[in-house]
Amino acid sequence: MGRKIGYARVSTNEQELDLQIDALIREGCDQSLVFKDRTSGAKSTRLGLDQCLDVLEPGDTLIVWRLDRLGRSMSHLINLIESLIERNIGFKSIQDGAIDTTTASSEC
Template identity: 65%
Template sequence: MTEENRETGRLIGYARVSTGGQELHSQIDALKKAGVPEKLIFIDKASGAKSERPGLDSCMQELQAGDTLVIWRLDRLGRSLKHLIETVEQLMERGVGFRSISDGGIDTTTASGEMVFNIFATLAQFERRLIQERTQAGLKAARARGRKGGRPKISANDPKVKMAKKLSKNYNISIGEICNTLKISRATYYRFLKIGE
């Protein structure tokens, strides 16, 4: 990095599309228009839900203190709201700024943008706490009515359990075929075989 870059920092871009059939042109054009050099734009063609994103991994390794990560829209970066906030918080701890082009108020390199992000993070934390409280209240109410949480027990007389046991004795049928036929996972198949033993 040059002395000038150390002082002003670099703009580094990240773009993602969910499938190979989608195009990245509009995102890349928007990043270039925002001042990101094309050689510093990292890309992925993968679902946001996937944890493996080599382009994002390379982007994170490239980023240094003073740099700013620029994305086209918030949903291009995070697998979920929680993951997005954790990622941006990690960048801020490393001294890296964050800017979303389409979500104008999100720019941690400005005081107002950082405040917007902090409000965003606080609302997400508030939502998580509400969900936890509702879950706990629901479990408490269920226990008061004599119900226990967790998966309901399956009896040895359940038709799927009987069929799984019967098919397991036919060595011409693979476990995968049995699971597909009964629409169950392998873990469930093995659990069914233990029922009643």
């Protein structure tokens, strides 16, 4: 079984990442494997996300607090998740509980 790797993002420097990070750790992510960004989701370049995607290996699971923390748009989100599946990497959104590619019930 692979690692659980987390990604957290807030849009401004005034916002805190603590809620997301705490939730990711409760889901089993090691704090050293929680990648973070403090930038608008609309930005095409997010260093934390890029680092996170580079670290993921087949068998790992990417966990986010909510879908809107990951994708810039619906099409970007779909492309990201499809690329994870192609790489044999699971995906789970904590707050959007029905979205979990690591369980048999996620296959339609």
